[in-house]
Amino acid sequence: MITDFIKYQAQTSPHPLGLEISHAKGSYIYDVENNAHLDFVAGVSATPLGHNHPKVIKAIKAQLDKYMHVMVYGEYAQKPAVELAKLLAKNLPKTLEQTYLTNSGTEAIEGALKLAKRATGRSEIISAKNAYHGNTMGAMSVMGYEERKQAFRPLLPNIKFIEFNNLEDLNQITSKTAGVILETIQGGAGFILPENNYLEAVRNRCNEVRTLLILDEIQPGFGRTGKLFGFEHYNCIPDILVTGKALGGGMPIGAFTAAKKLMSLLQDNPKLGHITTFGGHPVIAASALATLKEITGTALITETLEKEKLFRKLLIHPLIKEIRGKGLMLALIMKNADITNQLILKCKDQGLILFWLLFEPKAVRITPPLTISHQEIEKGCHTILSILNQIDT
Structure with missing residues (x-):
């Protein structure tokens, strides 16, 4: 499918992430090998209730x-x-x-x-x-x-x-x-x-x-x-x-x-x-x-601020200069763009979806579904910190 994706579908960049999608549910996107990918991007803020919300x-x-x-x-x-x-x-x-x-x-x-x-x-x-x-x-x-x-x-x-x-x-x-x-x-x-x-x-x-x-x-x-x-x-x-x-x-x-x-x-x-x-x-x-x-x-809007506090509490690392944004519209600002690229790509391999911002090369987008659970936030943040600990600067 990747070959046909590149051949027949016009691309927006020279290096698309190329994840082959099978299905998605809640906070997870599944590839064709049924690997679960925790979604911290929500289609660039477009799926606020997660994937395939029953209502x-x-x-x-x-x-x-x-x-x-x-x-x-x-x-x-x-x-x-x-x-x-x-x-x-x-x-x-x-x-x-x-x-x-x-x-x-x-x-x-x-x-x-x-x-x-x-x-x-x-x-x-x-x-x-x-x-x-x-x-x-x-x-x-x-x-x-x-x-x-x-x-x-x-x-x-x-x-x-x-x-x-x-x-x-x-x-x-x-x-x-x-x-x-x-x-x-x-x-x-x-x-x-x-x-x-x-x-x-x-x-x-x-x-x-x-x-x-x-x-x-x-x-x-x-x-x-x-x-x-x-x-x-x-x-x-x-x-x-x-x-x-x-x-x-x-x-x-x-x-x-x-x-x-x-x-x-x-x-x-x-x-x-x-x-x-x-x-x-x-x-x-x-x-x-x-x-x-x-x-x-529902209480999703007020819960958003509590989830922001959890992200800010967990995501403390020497390679993270600051966390910008409000609620679940957050951006990790790394020490340099190389760290940003490594983090996003290595998280992808570890089943966590992160993404870039358009103009700030040091930024890592964190805009998960509003429905994301505290347990899922903790899981994703653990992956981020684990990978940051492996990055040699």
């Missing part, structure tokens, strides 16, 4: 028996999508009342950027250095990492970059700015948390010049940080909220949410301001609805 599978199967795709987005009232949007509104501030469902986080970013331009009549977008918001052309344009986008220029014009957590840079947000787009917690940069009331200051500056604030919660959203949404930690409510990954419970989804008055601008002048064929797909929406109900209806 999610039940919802998917029930919807499959009713109907799948019946019409392009926004024309028919389909219960899974309607109920999902309604439950999102119930769990968000009142100003975030209407949701547009998309196929992916990056498509939701595109919609959010368009909405900011449509609402303000301005063209300038401000993003952050080392930001990552997706890989389509608009999302790539607001990526703050030139090495990853230089081969694809020209990209969108009128994009400016500020330094995350730099309060002086906020003066660059002016009456020419349509929108400021930020990750609530910078992901690819190394799980950088906002400091010194930074997001609150951004919010205030946007209010001053009537600029829309877009917060990208594609990674921190849906319980991963100990709140349903990361922005709840920082006294900052965005004008447009972008979500994805975990919302689908393992199925592909994205969404952008704003006030109804804002979202209505995509209906007219021009009509069909943002369209999609498969956004809000009933099977995917059913999966997302079951996932959101489970996250909001």
